[in-house]
Amino acid sequence: MKETNVTRMAVCPRCGRPYCERPALSRLDNETLICPDCGTREALESIGVSVEEQDSIIETIHRTMHNPR
Numbered sequence: 001m002k003e004t005n006v007t008r009m010a011v012c013p014r015c016g017r018p019y020c021e022r023p024a025l026s027r028l029d030n031e032t033l034i035c036p037d038c039g040t041r042e043a044l045e046s047i048g049v050s051v052e053e054q055d056s057i058i059e060t061i062h063r064t065m066h067n068p069r
């Protein structure tokens with residue numbers, strides 16, 4: 001049997017953390033691939049959400065992903 005779920009590790013240039021999820025495209029230059037968290041941050045930032053608020057939203061996303069329901 002072949003291993004099909006190959007996970008490629010990448011390092012996010014924005015926060016410097018390694019990640020293996022599907023990358024997000026940076027809104028700043030439309031070509032840099034960043035981690036999903038930073039993608040969320042940039043999206044929130046663009047609608048004027050504060051850093052504290054971004055943190056709590058990302059924390060909520062993680063919590064939901066790790067234990068659905």
Ligand SMILES: [Zn+2]
Pocket residue numbers: 012013014015016017034035036037038
């Ligand atoms: Zn990042």
